[in-house]
Amino acid sequence: MPELPEVETIRRGLSPLLKGREICGVEVLEPRLRKPLTPTFASLLQGRVIEQVFRRGKCLCLRLDQGQVWLIHLGMTGRLLIGSSPNGSPSYECVRVTLEGGLYLHYRDVRRFGFMVVGEEGELWELRSLGVEPLSKAFTPDYLKAYCSLSRRSIRDLLLDQRVVAGIGNIYAHEILFRARILPLRPALSLEDQEVERVVEAIRAVLQEAIRFRGSSISDYLDSWGRKGAFQKRFCVYGREGKPCLLCATPISRLRQGGRSVFFCSTCQV
DNA sequence: CGCACCCCCTGCCGGC
DNA sequence: TGCCGGCAGGGGGTGC
Numbered sequence: 236m237p238e239l240p241e242v243e244t245i246r247r248g249l250s251p252l253l254k255g256r257e258i259c260g261v262e263v264l265e266p267r268l269r270k271p272l273t274p275t276f277a278s279l280l281q282g283r284v285i286e287q288v289f290r291r292g293k294c295l296c297l298r299l300d301q302g303q304v305w306l307i308h309l310g311m312t313g314r315l316l317i318g319s320s321p322n323g324s325p326s327y328e329c330v331r332v333t334l335e336g337g338l339y340l341h342y343r344d345v346r347r348f349g350f351m352v353v354g355e356e357g358e359l360w361e362l363r364s365l366g367v368e369p370l371s372k373a374f375t376p377d378y379l380k381a382y383c384s385l386s387r388r389s390i391r392d393l394l395l396d397q398r399v400v401a402g403i404g405n406i407y408a409h410e411i412l413f414r415a416r417i418l419p420l421r422p423a424l425s426l427e428d429q430e431v432e433r434v435v436e437a438i439r440a441v442l443q444e445a446i447r448f449r450g451s452s453i454s455d456y457l458d459s460w461g462r463k464g465a466f467q468k469r470f471c472v473y474g475r476e477g478k479p480c481l482l483c484a485t486p487i488s489r490l491r492q493g494g495r496s497v498f499f500c501s502t503c504q505v
Numbered sequence: 506c507g508c509a510c511c512c513c514c515t516g517c518c519g520g521c
Numbered sequence: 522t523g524c525c526g527g528c529a530g531g532g533g534g535t536g537c
Contacts, residue, residue, distance in 0.1 A: 308531075388507060405531090454530085
């Protein structure tokens with residue numbers, strides 16, 4: 236579920252609350268996540284102080300004293316909820332963390348596609364394998380052109396590849412390509428320089444706007460206080476099959492590719 | 506290398 | 522009303 240804007244929204248909410256706080260207790264209620272929690276998981280966090288909350292792609296990262304990072308990936312249905320009482324735990328709770336000052340952090344995940352790992356920042360494969368941050372200066376048209384020029388895959392699949400650009404998922408890939416006026420199934424190789432430049436501009440603009448609207452809530456996503464995002468109200472193509480294009484009124488098309496839906500306007504996107 | 510397909514897991518929704 | 526298939530924002534693996 237959560238893509239970069241949702242994880243960034245969660246990060247911004249949790250950061251002031253978690254920074255400087257000690258982890259007093261960790262209870263594993265359901266270790267069967269996508270990567271099963273190891274028997275030592277709780278002891279690695281116990282007694283640590285959270286020094287910083289940062290994000291890489293869709294990964295939320297808590298930097299701990301003694302140099303390690305607690306990496307949390309929310310998968311499709313993961314939520315990190317803040318509470319002030321050990322009761323009132325959410326359903327499907329997998330991990331409950333007690334923090335200094337009577338604060339609780341609940342990880343709940345219905346489908347259990349999320350995972351958590353603890354390790355040295357420089358050694359975590361989940362971080363090392365990620366491509367550039369799309370909102371950083373390092374993400375330039377030349378960077379994306381280099382990948383496009385040697386890839387026969389569709390531009391949509393390229394944008395979904397976390398090794399190229401970190402943080403884009405199926406919703407934002409579609410909104411980005413609509414803004415850039417490029418058909419999602421165009422081979423990346425076929426994009427002109429000017430089109431790649433439009434894609435880079437659209438990535439920045441769509442992700443920034445989605446962060447401003449606190450992410451997209453379709454069915455599952457909520458922030459750490461249980462609040463919905465609002466960007467779903469601004470979708471131009473995602474989930475809008477048959478509805479009129481907001482620019483030209485052509486019904487939005489939907490195809491399936493590789494088991495996933497592809498949405499686009501056959502008039503506005505070329 | 507790219508892709509079609511399968512898996513992980515649960516809930517929900519629409520059709521019959 | 523009830524069951525069944527399809528579908529869902531995540532990633533990874535296999536075999537062609």
